[in-house]
Amino acid sequence: GENVEQHPSTLSVQEGDSAVIKCTYSDSASNYFPWYKQELGKGPQLIIDIRSNVGEKKDQRIAVTLNKTAKHFSLHITETQPEDSAVYFCAASNAAGNKLTFGGGTRVLVKP
Amino acid sequence: DGGITQSPKYLFRKEGQNVTLSCEQNLNHDAMYWYRQDPGQGLRLIYYSQIVNDFQKGDIAEGYSVSREKKESFPLTVTSAQKNPTAFYLCASRRVIDYGYTFGSGTRLTVV
Numbered sequence: 001g002e003n004v005e006q007h008p009s010t011l012s013v014q015e016g017d018s019a020v021i022k023c024t025y026s027d028s029a030s031n032y033f034p035w036y037k038q039e040l041g042k043g044p045q046l047i048i049d050i051r052s053n054v055g056e057k058k059d060q061r062i063a064v065t066l067n068k069t070a071k072h073f074s075l076h077i078t079e080t081q082p083e084d085s086a087v088y089f090c091a092a093s094n095a096a097g098n099k100l101t102f103g104g105g106t107r108v109l110v111k112p
Numbered sequence: 113d114g115g116i117t118q119s120p121k122y123l124f125r126k127e128g129q130n131v132t133l134s135c136e137q138n139l140n141h142d143a144m145y146w147y148r149q150d151p152g153q154g155l156r157l158i159y160y161s162q163i164v165n166d167f168q169k170g171d172i173a174e175g176y177s178v179s180r181e182k183k184e185s186f187p188l189t190v191t192s193a194q195k196n197p198t199a200f201y202l203c204a205s206r207r208v209i210d211y212g213y214t215f216g217s218g219t220r221l222t223v224v
Contacts, residue, residue, distance in 0.1 A: 001171070006154070032211040043116075043202050043215030044155070051211075089154060097211050098143065098162060099170075102154040 002027040004092050006103025013080050014111055021106045023090035024072040032093035033066060033073045034100070037086045044089055048075070080110045115139065118203050118216035125190075125197075125223050133188045133219045135203035142208040144186035148172060149200040149218075158201075161186055162208060190221065197223045 003026040013019050025033075031052040036044035050057045050064045050073065057064050061080075066073040077084055090103040116137040125131045135144065143162045147155040157170030161180040175194025180186055186205075190197045200220050204213040 004154075009152070034212060036215075041218075043118075043204075043217045045215070046212050049212060093211055098208075099157065099160065100145075100213060101157075102147075104152070104154040 002030060002092055002094060002099075002101040004090060004101050004103040006090050006106060008106060009104065010107045010109070012109045012111060015080060015082060017080055019075075019077040019080055019084070019108055019110075021075045021088055021090065021108075022072060023074070023092075023103050024070075025092040025101075026071070027092070027094065028068075028071065029095035030092040031095060032097060033064070034091050034093075035062075035064060035075050036089045036091065036102075038089065038105075039086050047088075077108075080108075082110050082112050084108060085110045116203055116205055116214055116216035118201075118219050120219060121217070123219055123221045125221070127223055128192045129223075130192060131190050131197075131221065131223075133190070133201055133203075133221070135186045135188065135216060136184055137186075137203075137205045137214075137216075138184060139205060139214060140183070140207075141205035141214070142183070143206050144180070145204040145206075145213065146170075146176070146178065146186070146188045147202045147204065149202060155202060158188065197221060 034049035038044040091100040145160040146158040159178040161167035203216040
């Protein structure tokens with residue numbers, strides 16, 4: 001089955017700096033890669049996603065890049081703000097699109 | 113407003129007792145999922161269902177059971193056979209034609 005590795009497990013950045021989280025996946029047939037943000041005591045919320053036919057996608061301060069050949073994808077948050085502090089999860093969908101496998105999560109702390 | 117409702121938010125049970133977690137959605141989504149989240153770990157798939165009266169085991173189904181008698185509802189029973197049931201349980205749903213999941217706010221189960 002699919003295996004998703006996520007790094008780093010914790011990330012501390014100064015407000016205004018950029019944050020980068022990286023994930024690798026094992027199944028070359030995976031074709032959908034979402035990123036979720038989870039605040040304390042809540043369920044994850046989708047913040048951005050990318051499909052395998054696209055190399056990069058941007059939405060305001062967040063962007064995701066995908067390298068299919070290397071089987072890795074990354075989340076970039078620019079101009080970080082205290083409200084960006086949360087746990088972020090990457091995930092990869094199987095080829096049928098009916099199951100997501102999640103990475104282990106990255107706890108991001110933005111220091112004011 | 114459409115969404116997924118998980119209840120209760122906190123649940124305490126004695127060891128050896130079965131307990132059922134509720135998940136209801138009014139999004140008219142076809143597929144529903146149960147994930148388990150442990151501290152410092154990613155989300156692990158317990159069971160999923162793509163249509164009424166059908167469901168499949170995920171990666172960690174042992175000690176759990178589900179039913180899908182209605183499109184809107186996907187309850188999870190944590191049985192006494194689950195060796196370490198204390199965890200945060202998340203329910204999710206999606207339309208079959210979409211890839212993105214919508215998560216509930218979770219149920220924190222503590223077994224004492």
